[in-house]
């Protein structure tokens with residue numbers, strides 16, 4: 233028996249829809265909230281979400297645009313884009329009058345404030361118990377019940393463990409942790425690094441370059457993580473190295489796909505959320521504030537902002553002074 237019988241997922245996108253399926257598979261009573269009433273009604277009747285085509289939503293999942301209805305759940309999963317998470321939690325705040333786990337499922341760092349998702353939750357909803365869920369998990373794979381493992385971190389280890397029990401199943405295996413910041417850094421940075429690797433592949437630099445760039449990207453992710461107090465086992469775990477490996481190796485990743493298109497000189501896929509595009513500028517601001525070098529992320533930010541061409545950025549990385557590996 234779980235302490236959390238009912239789950240509400242806020243944000244009926246690809247990831248929110250997949251997470252609703254996860255919670256239903258785990259035996260929870262599930263409500264999926266969409267901000268748009270028409271979108272909610274269409275999903276409720278068709279059981280199909282255009283943001284996750286080909287996946288039939290389980291009949292027992294309630295789909296609504298009524299926030300008060302969703303907010304009644306024992307635990308809330310926030311699956312909006314990272315830059316919109318504050319807005320969503322602000323809307324929920326008046327409904328959260330007692331301690332309720334609010335799990336950030338978005339991967340990013342807030343523009344302007346440089347805040348990570350759980351800090352945004354804490355600010356926007358003081359009664360919330362913030363947690364973060366992140367790891368190598370494509371929504372389509374998860375929704376189809378393919379085996380997936382992620383990290384779920386909360387400040388309190390017992391709470392993290394209870395949340396794992398509430399959501400876990402043989403095909404969705406969350407590992408609990410108390411290293412909230414370490415989990416958040418991995419999920420945010422990997423999206424930026426995936427754009428870089430996608431560019432390299434789009435430029436046909438070869439599999440060796442793809443491996444080198446992924447590895448050196450992990451080195452800078454680790455540098456920032458250590459500076460912000462992340463644990464080694466988190467950075468080398470599912471939410472760090474695990475998600476980086478996944479996202480840097482497959483065009484199924486929208487961030488990798490964005491980089492691939494840029495590298496090929498093509499238009500990026502339309503209407504697809506690539507969080508790394510939004511995270512890049514704030515990630516390098518954060519790194520600079522910690523005096524941490526993140527050359528790969530810097531290159532991505534300069535390409536995306538138009539400050540540098542792809543060829544100049546690649547040349548800049550390849551002509552960096554030789555140094556000891558760390």
Ligand SMILES: NC(=O)C1=CN([C@@H]2O[C@H](COP(=O)(O)OP(=O)(O)OC[C@H]3O[C@@H](n4cnc5c(N)ncnc54)[C@H](OP(=O)(O)O)[C@@H]3O)[C@@H](O)[C@H]2O)C=CC1
Nearest residue numbers: 243244245246247283311312313314316338339370371505
């Ligand atoms: N897709 C994936 O494989 C995975 C995604 N994630 C993370 O999940 C987060 C969401 O991504 P994903 O679901 O893929 O993105 P999608 O683009 O598929 O969906 C985003 C959802 O957020 C909603 N939304 C947008 N703006 C707001 C807002 N201001 N307030 C409330 N809801 C809003 C959208 O509503 P509307 O439809 O009305 O526009 C949409 O339902 C990202 O941070 C991503 O990194 C994590 C793991 C896997």
Ligand SMILES: O=C(CO)COP(=O)(O)O
Nearest residue numbers: 367368369370485486487
């Ligand atoms: O976070 C994800 C996989 O873990 C989804 O990756 P993209 O956002 O790059 O599609």
